[in-house]
Amino acid sequence: MEVLCFGIAKEITKTSSLQVESGVIQTVAELKAHLLSQFPAFKDYFEFRIAVNQEFADEEQVLNGSEEIAIIPPVSGG
């Protein structure tokens, strides 16, 4: 699955569009755990959220791999 990265997430992953092997990932919580294991620097940002199809997603939300998925680090607009 493709995961869009913005702000600090783009710097941590060094890409704006991360390819994640989706075989073992079925939920948002599992995606977050995977990201934390691949990129330990995310541990400094406990607040990072996941958006699915441009909506904030719950941890339990099931992913089928065809959604538009994005890492949303702590926002700082305004």
Add this chain to the structure above:
Amino acid sequence: MADNIIDIQILAEPLEVSNNYDFILDESCGGINVFIGTVRRWNKDEEITHLDFECYEPMAISELRKIADSAIEQFEVKKVSIHHRVGIVKATEIAVIIAVACKHRKASFQACEFIIDQLKKDVPIWKKEHLIDGSYWVNSRP
């Protein structure tokens, strides 16, 4: 909500308050409130050379629309215009403008404050502060 009562834009060029004002002007409203967020030169003791705003645009527009819908429902806002800048923004330049028109003044103050508070919580926009000796993403400084 119809597009003639909500105006949301993410813009890479300098923001002009008159654009928001012209959009929200309404014969039924006696209270217009405008919040303008500008870039300041100093954050605590550090001097900022410029900010760089990044945005997840389709989601930012959809989140801003939800906030606008909620403001219309809660505070009887008749018209609302929200413009946010992206890219490089220098000190004294405008980062965000929120303009609302209500029948009376009290609701317009409340609506404006509600919108900027929600924007800072949930809208996927990020700013990087560039200082004389380095840079970092705001709210993401370990």
